[in-house]
Amino acid sequence: MNGRAMPPGMDDASAGRAPLQAALDGGTLAQLRLPAFLEAQYHARRRAHAVAEIRSRWLLVAATIAVIAAVTFGFGNIPVDLYGAVVFGFGTVLLGVAAVGISVTVPALHPQVDRVLAGAAFVSLTGMLIGTVVAPAGTALRSIAEYGVIFITMAICTISSMSFRRAVLVVLAALATFFALGFAPDWSRFPYFALGSALIAGLTGLTFELRQRVVFLQERLLVLEKRELDELTRELGVISRQDALTGLANRRHFDEVFAREWAAAMREGAAMNLLFIDVDYFKRYNDHYGHQAGDDCLARVAAALAGQCKRGSDFVARYGGEEFVAFFPRTNSAGLRAIAQRMIDAVDELALPHAASDSSAHVTISVGLAVLAPEPGQSSEVLVQQADAALYRAKQAGRHCCVVAGDP
Amino acid sequence: MKDDAGGTPRDQERAYLDRLLAAGSWRRMNLPPAIEAAYQQYHYEVAVAHLRAYWPLVALAIVAVGGALFLLDLVPAPLRELVMTGVAIYFILAMGASVLARLSLGVDGIRWLLGLAATFGLLGMQLATVVVLATDDMGGIPQVGLVLVTVGVFSISNLLLRPALACVLTANLLFVLLVWRSEVPFEWPPFAMYSFGAALLGLIIGFSQEIRERTMFLQGRLLLLEKRATDLMADELAQLSRTDALTGLVNRRHFSEILQREWATALRDGEPLGLLFIDVDHFKAYNDRYGHPAGDACLQQVAAVLAIHAPRAADVMARFGGEEFVGLFPRTDADGLAVIAARIVAAVDALGIVHEGAPDRGRVTVSIGVAARPPAAGEHPDVLLQEADDALYAAKQAGRHRFMVAGR
Numbered sequence: 021m022n023g024r025a026m027p028p029g030m031d032d033a034s035a036g037r038a039p040l041q042a043a044l045d046g047g048t049l050a051q052l053r054l055p056a057f058l059e060a061q062y063h064a065r066r067r068a069h070a071v072a073e074i075r076s077r078w079l080l081v082a083a084t085i086a087v088i089a090a091v092t093f094g095f096g097n098i099p100v101d102l103y104g105a106v107v108f109g110f111g112t113v114l115l116g117v118a119a120v121g122i123s124v125t126v127p128a129l130h131p132q133v134d135r136v137l138a139g140a141a142f143v144s145l146t147g148m149l150i151g152t153v154v155a156p157a158g159t160a161l162r163s164i165a166e167y168g169v170i171f172i173t174m175a176i177c178t179i180s181s182m183s184f185r186r187a188v189l190v191v192l193a194a195l196a197t198f199f200a201l202g203f204a205p206d207w208s209r210f211p212y213f214a215l216g217s218a219l220i221a222g223l224t225g226l227t228f229e230l231r232q233r234v235v236f237l238q239e240r241l242l243v244l245e246k247r248e249l250d251e252l253t254r255e256l257g258v259i260s261r262q263d264a265l266t267g268l269a270n271r272r273h274f275d276e277v278f279a280r281e282w283a284a285a286m287r288e289g290a291a292m293n294l295l296f297i298d299v300d301y302f303k304r305y306n307d308h309y310g311h312q313a314g315d316d317c318l319a320r321v322a323a324a325l326a327g328q329c330k331r332g333s334d335f336v337a338r339y340g341g342e343e344f345v346a347f348f349p350r351t352n353s354a355g356l357r358a359i360a361q362r363m364i365d366a367v368d369e370l371a372l373p374h375a376a377s378d379s380s381a382h383v384t385i386s387v388g389l390a391v392l393a394p395e396p397g398q399s400s401e402v403l404v405q406q407a408d409a410a411l412y413r414a415k416q417a418g419r420h421c422c423v424v425a426g427d428p
Numbered sequence: 429m430k431d432d433a434g435g436t437p438r439d440q441e442r443a444y445l446d447r448l449l450a451a452g453s454w455r456r457m458n459l460p461p462a463i464e465a466a467y468q469q470y471h472y473e474v475a476v477a478h479l480r481a482y483w484p485l486v487a488l489a490i491v492a493v494g495g496a497l498f499l500l501d502l503v504p505a506p507l508r509e510l511v512m513t514g515v516a517i518y519f520i521l522a523m524g525a526s527v528l529a530r531l532s533l534g535v536d537g538i539r540w541l542l543g544l545a546a547t548f549g550l551l552g553m554q555l556a557t558v559v560v561l562a563t564d565d566m567g568g569i570p571q572v573g574l575v576l577v578t579v580g581v582f583s584i585s586n587l588l589l590r591p592a593l594a595c596v597l598t599a600n601l602l603f604v605l606l607v608w609r610s611e612v613p614f615e616w617p618p619f620a621m622y623s624f625g626a627a628l629l630g631l632i633i634g635f636s637q638e639i640r641e642r643t644m645f646l647q648g649r650l651l652l653l654e655k656r657a658t659d660l661m662a663d664e665l666a667q668l669s670r671t672d673a674l675t676g677l678v679n680r681r682h683f684s685e686i687l688q689r690e691w692a693t694a695l696r697d698g699e700p701l702g703l704l705f706i707d708v709d710h711f712k713a714y715n716d717r718y719g720h721p722a723g724d725a726c727l728q729q730v731a732a733v734l735a736i737h738a739p740r741a742a743d744v745m746a747r748f749g750g751e752e753f754v755g756l757f758p759r760t761d762a763d764g765l766a767v768i769a770a771r772i773v774a775a776v777d778a779l780g781i782v783h784e785g786a787p788d789r790g791r792v793t794v795s796i797g798v799a800a801r802p803p804a805a806g807e808h809p810d811v812l813l814q815e816a817d818d819a820l821y822a823a824k825q826a827g828r829h830r831f832m833v834a835g836r
Contacts, residue, residue, distance in 0.1 A: 167575060170572065170579075171625070178636065220583060224637070231641055235643050238644065238647035245655060256664060256668065259665065259668055259669060260668060264681060312810075342750075404719075408716070
């Protein structure tokens with residue numbers, strides 16, 4: 021399964037959730053035969069898990085085997101001529117565990133973990149199978165070897181961190197080697213401990229692997245689901261703050277930000293300012309050129325206004341219809357007047373023809389500017405009204421100009 | 429819209445599951461009562477499905493293994509009756525569990541059923557070790573069976589770790605009591621060793637297996653919540669992109685889509701399509717006099733009245749921009765639509781919103797342009813919009829607070 025080539029560009033991001041969901045819904049068979057790219061990801065993940073798990077446990081396993089060895093030497097009544105064989109057997113198993121331990125400790129060897137693990141498991145199981153024949157019949161040593169076969173087979177198929185396929189291959193290879201070496205088992209006992217344990221180990225190992233695969237698929241799916249949720253949350257945040265037509269901040273967002281800035285200015289004793297901007301004769305523009313052209317005009321004007329917001333704290337929003345608002349924290353009156361004039365100029369430079377306008381042959385704006393240091397308890401609405409009133413005066417004064425509140 | 433804790437109970441559970449899955453395995457073994465109950469329900473539902481589907485096969489396998497033992501003549505003569513009895517008991521246990529699982533036993537019932545089967549299955553094997561030990565003809569085989577059954581109780585019995593442990597402890601306790609009371613000679617040290625060894629291996633396997641299933645369950649639950657959150661967010665986003673934030677009516681963009689669709693439908697069916705173009709009279713003056721917040725509130729009130737007058741599912745009331753609204757009424761002719769327009773004019777007047785800036789009436793009123801007719805082939809729907817807008821203009825010219833029907 022690892023061998024199949026990964027189709028170009030088929031990673032989890034481009035394939036999306038469909039193959040994951042299909043595998044989860046497809047049941048056992050679909051989960052055991054994942055698409056090649058998922059299969060590769062699954063094994064990479066399993067190997068990483070195995071490395072982490074074995075690294076924290078292999079010393080414990082080695083110690084357990086040492087204890088079993090000690091018990092065997094203590095209670096096993098080992099015949100003198102088998103002493104060497106038993107020492108050799110336990111020595112080999114401990115060497116195998118040590119090899120696995122080294123392969124998870126040295127990062128460069130991590131890709132080999134599966135092979136080292138399989139090798140150690142193969143050697144242990146084969147040795148233990150041989151032990152069931154070599155140990156004299158009816159002795160405790162033979163029983164210990166038989167239990168050893170059961171325990172090792174179970175461990176290989178379940179908690180060894182090997183893939184189920186590899187575990188089955190290791191068990192089969194050990195059995196084949198055992199027979200190929202010419203050992204004849206005691207057939208009145210062999211089926212019970214060897215086949216019995218293989219059966220239970222097989223069923224349990226399959227369950228392990230299936231659950232592990234489902235956990236993997238769900239993990240991938242959760243990552244994608246979270247990504248989509250984050251994306252939607254971001255989008256929702258943008259759309260709820262943005263005016264769809266112009267892309268500027270919308271009225272609601274302006275209200276929030278303006279209230280915050282107002283409170284900050286009140287705290288610091290600083291002055292706040294507001295520019296109220298209106299497109300001149302826009303109703304006539306709409307009637308003359310149609311609503312679609314009106315929309316285009318607003319979008320162009322909005323872009324021109326946004327172009328005058330140079331600093332991060334500068335803020336411009338669509339207030340509604342053809343009205344815009346803008347404020348520029350920590351900017352003095354002279355600076356604000358200059359900005360207002362630049363806005364008027366920027367819209368002039370758009371040179372959008374407006375045949376129905378009385379003030380010019382192209383689209384123009386009027387600006388009302390107000391500056392106010394907030395007093396405690398004062399509503400920000402006061403400044404909005406002052407700027408709106410200034411705008412009204414600008415309209416009265418023939419439009420296409422800026423009037424500052426408080427100016428004569 | 430809230431993303432982390434503090435949101436709805438669903439969001440809180442999502443955040444909780446996130447933390448739980450990031451925490452170590454042990455945390456997953458001790459879930460809060462509500463989630464634990466859901467997990468056990470899930471686990472035992474799967475177990476029931478397994479019992480129903482696979483355990484008749486297990487029962488058959490037991491009979492097959494027993495039959496093979498006899499056919500291959502692997503059972504010594506003095507033990508034939510005992511082995512036969514054993515096979516019969518395990519067959520009945522497996523078959524009985526499978527049949528009883530077809531009843532609706534509930535979580536507790538299934539747990540007891542599996543628990544009793546496991547306990548007595550284990551106890552039977554334990555007793556066999558005593559009987560066979562006495563005759564000493566198949567020495568060691570029941571012990572192997574005992575190890576396999578013990579591991580099986582933890583791994584393939586479908587019992588959770590804790591009940592499985594309880595079963596193994598109960599069986600051992602009963603066995604010790606029985607042997608002790610019967611005063612049969614029994615070698616305790618080897619029994620203790622392999623029983624303990626098997627239970628230890630079983631515990632490790634059972635634990636790893638249950639952790640995987642718990643992870644599977646929690647991830648599945650999280651995925652479901654995550655999906656629901658995504659769906660909800662997507663709905664909200666779609667809703668938001670279709671509605672006008674201030675009035676809650678359909679927005680301009682979405683209205684254009686609907687108009688296109690309804691236009692095509694009306695053209696195909698040869699039905700009339702009705703359109704209202706509604707404008708709040710002297711709204712600019714209202715805004716200037718009462719301020720923008722009051723203007724917004726006024727628009728909301730008017731919008732609420734408009735929504736009431738578009739009661740059919742196919743009727744659409746939308747904010748066209750500023751103080752302009754449009755209504756779309758499929759399968760409605762000019763006469764029918766004129767009635768609706770008259771009602772709207774009266775209903776807005778009845779709101780009694782004071783408007784001292786309105787020269788004649790002193791209240792907020794609306795003017796409406798009505799256009800309704802079957803579409804002609806090759807015509808753009810904006811033509812109907814233009815006709816309604818023209819009729820609106822006529823209504824304004826005729827003194828406002830009234831409707832005019834296009835072409836009359």
